[in-house]
Amino acid sequence: MLAVHGGAGAGHAASEVVARGLTAALDAGWALLAGGGGALDAAVAAVASMEDSGVFNAGRGAVPTTAGTIETDAAVMGVLPGGREVSGGGCAMTWPANPVLAARAVALAGDALLLAGEGADRFAEDSGLARRDPGSLVHRPAPGPTAVPGPAAVPGPSSVPGPSSSSAGTVGAVALDATGNLAAATSTGGRSGQAPGRVGDSPIIGSGTWADQGRVAISATGEGEAFVRAGFAHRVDFALDAGTPLPEAVRAAFGAVARWGGSGGAILLGADGELVVAFDAPAMARGWRAVAEHEAGLERLR
């Protein structure tokens, strides 16, 4: 089972470009799962696909900071083929073309859980990862006849100003493979017009990204500061540990995010294959695919 999201927030425009980006991500991850691949590889492949699309606020589509710099954050958590649980992330990175691959490299190295800034960049370079194309340093809508401004576009007159448009376009994936392993991956260019160096919940294990084997995989999006303060993913996990059903745990965790003044969305996948897609932001781009089911698209609620 595989689910993806492409951000939640008021800045979203439902579009074919976004739907195509989600579908391509599902296809990329699903090809691995269907071939007997692991959940971690599938989640990473799905996120890398969305990073490459240029449609979302991640990887090639990352939006600039107030200083005009592109800074990306990402994290992954899952299990290696040998059974070792791994997790790791990078933040305020400028080097990698695919921040999620840098996060995976941090996780596989198994030393640090989070690398920041120049150290993260150098680690990505030393890991042999491809460098971000300098020509992609300014966010552009994806090319093509049906191109419309992506969810990460700078808020225009039709967008709600302020924090509710933050982090729109963050991408993420959760996966459950045939062996029962769970994985999660999240990648973001930060919120639109953020200060240089600003880090949200995406690269923080236990906030925006989490995979607790036998329990739940989580990728969140939204106003990162509130998700960190709420300890979003950990909060869900603790509630599950106490016997709370997943939907109720998610509802309570969004309540905590709201108490810290934030909103957003998340995809959550239980070890039994239960999928919860939840958001209290005006819109969320999302899609999922299970063994005999394929659905992708973007809906707008309220």
Added chain:
Amino acid sequence: MLAVHGGAGAGHAASEVVARGLTAALDAGWALLAGGGGALDAAVAAVASMEDSGVFNAGRGAVPTTAGTIETDAAVMGVLPGGREVSGGGCAMTWPANPVLAARAVALAGDALLLAGEGADRFAEDSGLARRDPGSLVHRPAPGPTAVPGPAAVPGPSSVPGPSSSSAGTVGAVALDATGNLAAATSTGGRSGQAPGRVGDSPIIGSGTWADQGRVAISATGEGEAFVRAGFAHRVDFALDAGTPLPEAVRAAFGAVARWGGSGGAILLGADGELVVAFDAPAMARGWRAVAEHEAGLERLR
């Protein structure tokens, strides 16, 4: 009430220098509390004192990375005189002489929760904070006739190698002021011999630093990766929310840290003034001061 710690780990050497550093930190914070100052200012002053001492792995005493760079992390959480709750942190910083002041500046700005690397440095500079003395770029034991290698010294033959010597010398403080406000502050130079860019639990709100008004203030130290994975401070807070007594909540949270392969210590201060000092590392430098009580020193257990 005010409590401070100077790190937990096997690398600790009980020394008069450390005891003096803790005492000076308590004095600095206490002077503010006794003068009617707020918990946040007191916690920050106590941590800044330890940063300035050169004795701990924070501020002036921060240990270098494998690349020889000094990179510091810090976070604060508390309440401003007007009643506004604030929290913030910085990581992988090289500029500020007092990383805890940079964290406070992030918190007061109220925009980002965490700034990383170059962006954090520039923010500290723009905030008018003093620059780290380039002459302090290599960790030295504190001067003076009784100087002995501080807790942050590079592990020698008498130290246990491996992760149990990590993060020794991180400093932190928790405070409760006369109006009932809680605050926490933590500052670190990272673990000894860490990779450039590596970020532990100290600057992550909800992991190594936390102050939930009316409930608990927390500053932790130890193997940061395990504290982040365990969601240490959030875990304690969630348990308190469920009615678990503080000592039991702390014990359970250390159990979670241990399940993630880590150990360390923490100081926790309840809204009713209950202080819990807990560590499962071989040693922890700590001290505390209440209205009519003053105790500071370093003990070694087991």
